[in-house]
Amino acid sequence: MDKHALRQLIVERLAQDFDVLQRAAQTAYETATHEENVAENKYDTLGLEASYLATGQARRMEEIRQAQGLYQQLTLREYDEQRGIEVGALVTLEAKNGQLQWLFLGPEAAGLKITLDGRLVTVITPRSPLGQSLLGKREDDEVNITVAAVRQAYTVIHVT
Structure with a gap:
């Protein structure tokens, strides 16, 4: 994308x-x-x-x-594995059940949903629990967050 x-x-x-x-x-x-x-x-x-x-x-x-x-x-940079995920990254996550989701880590407009190349991309910000957890992560890293006392685990599949 x-x-x-x-x-x-x-x-x-x-x-x-x-x-x-x-x-x-x-x-x-x-x-x-x-x-x-x-x-x-x-x-x-x-x-x-x-x-x-x-x-x-x-x-x-x-x-x-x-x-x-x-x-x-916003300056969109190519993904740099040394810096990991940062604002401007387009991230593909996989949940434990195999479900994929596409996220764009933006500076604002959290919750905005955009369809691109037939995929639904959700905008999140570093202020959200998931956004905070993603900062600095790399491909194949696991991300864990707790929402409403429910622990959710994801694997970073791809970052651009």
């Missing part, structure tokens, strides 16, 4: 998410400031709720804008 193509797809998806969120924030803002939504009593909270929603969406838009910038500036 081509990491450069993956990065481009991530930037495009973030741009799409930003556009959708921007329209939603504008709608919430218009609802919050519309003259019909002025509170008539303390129980009339539609305008206030829309204001909170618009504020939250504006924060999320800023997070997406920052993530876009980080991905556009």
Whole structure:
């Protein structure tokens, strides 16, 4: 899989998410400031709720804008076995049951899922338990994490 193509797809998806969120924030803002939504009593909270929603969406838009910038500036290096897995690595993991998963260790946008070459790639960050565990690992290394008191073990199959 081509990491450069993956990065481009991530930037495009973030741009799409930003556009959708921007329209939603504008709608919430218009609802919050519309003259019909002025509170008539303390129980009339539609305008206030829309204001909170618009504020939250504006924060999320800023997070997406920052993530876009980080991905556009991200230098994608070839995998170096001496340094091991680092931000920008595309990793293939195999679970004990043989199931494969593809992960991209990115600077932001954790949880984003992108389809590339017919494979579903999940973006994770070094702040996640799995991302932390992967840093510095090499091909054929084992990675163990505990999620909700359940231990999960993976083998690093391939890194690009």
